[in-house]
Amino acid sequence: MAILVDQDTRVICQGMTGWAGTHYSAAMMEYGTNVVGGVRPGKGGSHHINLPMFNAVAEAMTETGANASMVFVPPPTAADAMIEAIEAEMPLVVALTERVPVQDMLRVRDCLKGSRTVLVGPNSQGILAPGLCKIGVMATGSERKGGIGVISRSASLTSEVTAQLSQAGLGQSTTVGIGGDAVHGLSMRDSLELFLHDSETQGVVAIGEIGGAEEQELADYMAEVKPKIPVVALVVGRHAPVERRMGHAGAFQKGIGDAQSKIAALATAGAIIADSPHLVGETMRAALQVAAA
Template sequence: MTILVDQNTRVICQGMTGWAGTHYSAAMMEYGTRIVGGVTPGKGGTYHLNLPVFDQVAEAMKETGANASMIFVPPENAAAAMIEAIEAGMPLIVALTERVPVQDMLRVRAALKQSSTVLVGPNSQGILSPGVCKIGVMATGSERKGHVGILSRSASLTSEVIAQVSAAGLGQSTTVGIGGDAIHGLSMRDCMELFLADQDTRGVIAIGEIGGSEEQELAEFLAGIKPDIPVVGLVVGRYAPTERRMGHAGAFAQSAASDAGNKINALKDAGVIIAKSPHLVGETIREAMAAAA
């Protein structure tokens, strides 16, 4: 099994006719993802990448049976695209756009509360279930089918950890880039719950970073349920100064509570096995799963 996506996932791309939408849609189609159309207002009735283009998400869903949308829309219009998909009843939205204005994301969050939509992102690297479905911009080539779930706030480290897990002979069930912006949809805790409910996931890697309190919320959840599969954690930014933005919008330690050390301690106390270094994540999960077998 996988989480969020499977062989029946039918994807539309909001913003498919732009450069990024075109490039990554083509790559996903080559990977085997079932992309069934695109949405670009004003271009309905045309074709792009030999796929139909629609003016509205609701129309695209009706005509194609789409049950997932990926968003390659510029930041100033990305929230409107997300809200349109939410209001159309889209089950899954993966928003790749980075730096969506915070005020706009507050409107998206309010729309989500009235729906059953799962939003991954914005500023997500996407979702990848090896050999089944890829939505987003994750690099492929080192992934392989297996039983390790990966959830991550960091795009670059995701690719590194996928390669390490594959090299350790384990492979991945699903990898989810939850998004690096300060306000986003699916949280680390939400994603962990999905992995723990998946019978095919036998170990989980959680990659965190400075900023916010998601790691602490994840730690509180894990401490309460004490999962019977190993969870390995990596939190980067140990030496990042407070009150200085590091990289993207979410990597911002506003206080000691949101720095790497505090997050690491919270996860340790919850029973998470902390990888000593980014290059040891694969070996750490291999050892943890062998010990739990």
Template sequence: MAILLDRDTRVLCQGMTGWAGSHHVAQMIEYGTQVVAGVTPGKGGRTHLGLPVYDRVADARSETGANASIVFVPPVNAAAAMIEAIEAEIPLVVTVTERVPVLDMVRVRDALRGSGTRLVGANSQGVLAPGICKLGVMATGSERPGVVGVVSRSASLTSEVVAQLTEAGLGQSTTVGVGGDPVHGMSMRDCLELFLADDETKGVVLIGEIGGFEEEEVADFIAQVRPAKPIVSLVVGIHAPRERRMGHAGALTSGGSGDAAAKAAALERAGARIAASAHLVGRTMAEALSGGR
């Protein structure tokens, strides 16, 4: 089964009436996702994409039964949108918005404490349960239902790995883009815990990159629990120059920390299998699941 999403997921979109929200929500609907409402302050009472638009998340949830939200709100107002969804007790919030100010995200993290909300992002490509629900902006076409969970900090590499897993006949149970901004919601460790508890997920791929300490934290967790499920990891940015941001706001090696080689070494010591190259992730997982080296 999938994590985070299922066939009963009912989605509202905060910022649906903007271009990005309109474009991607239309694709989500086409995929089969149950999008039930939009939220744009000041536009309540209208319809957009054939769906009702509300001024407030609480009203949208009350009237439609929405249990997930996707946020397409510009960075300056994105934190307020996330906090509104948290206060409305939306169980799952996925935020696509990139480069939300760090201090704003600190406020969001504070709002999450003690709440029943799981936040994916900001700067997330979303969550995809193949054939069940698409909540995000990821490309589709190569994904297939299967047994491998994918946790990633990189949107483009997620698409590559999904294609490899499908070609290997493994498919995916769920893919989760945790987000590339320095402060965000669910971590790689949080996602791994959910995958390890899911009986239908037989293996997990972790896609990391330079910057931050998430890969080291998930390595500590792997070393602690010694999971029976194989874990394959790819950490990119081996040749990235120091002190230079590489794409994502959080992809920055600074002060001797956050480099790709150290992250890969920590994961390997913990027991994860390290894919030698980006094009070998699918093959490495296939070998791990078959018991080979």
């Protein structure tokens, strides 16, 4: 069973009239996602790609029954768009925008406290429940429906791992791109908790990288709850220079966040470590065989 989204998810796009919003909304509809409208101040009452446009998220929710929003608003105003959706009590917000200023995301984080909204991202590739719902920018074609959950900080590695799992005969329940920025919503720990509460999830792949403490927090949670299903972990960036920014905003090491310490923490907590990106699918297949023995 999928987490966060399903066949009943009704999606609006904040920033739909821009190139990215237009392109990916259309791609999502082609996949089968139920996109029900868009939000762009000043465009209310018009139509775009044959969908109604609204001036505000609350109005769009009332008129369409939307229960999820994706944010394709440019970085300077992306935080305001997220906050609008949170204040409208949108259950799920998926923020695809990259390079949202950290100070802006601190405002978003404060707004999330005590809210009913689950925020995924920003700088997320999105959420994909194969055959049910796609919210985001991920490529499709190699995914298969099944019982493996995928949690990832990396968009490109998510695509690679999804293809590997399918090739190994293992379908996916949901892939969740939590986003690579230093300050974001749903964490790796939060995602694993959701998967562990899904009785149909048979295993989970966690894709981590250098920077921050997401993987250590995931390891702490695993040590606490001791998952009864296999958790395969991949952490990339083993050879990255320490205390140097590598790639996007989340991949910055200063005292913590190096790959080796993350790998050690996850292994100690019971995760099965995939030694290389190309081994994730086979590592999960072998882990499931051991669990079933």
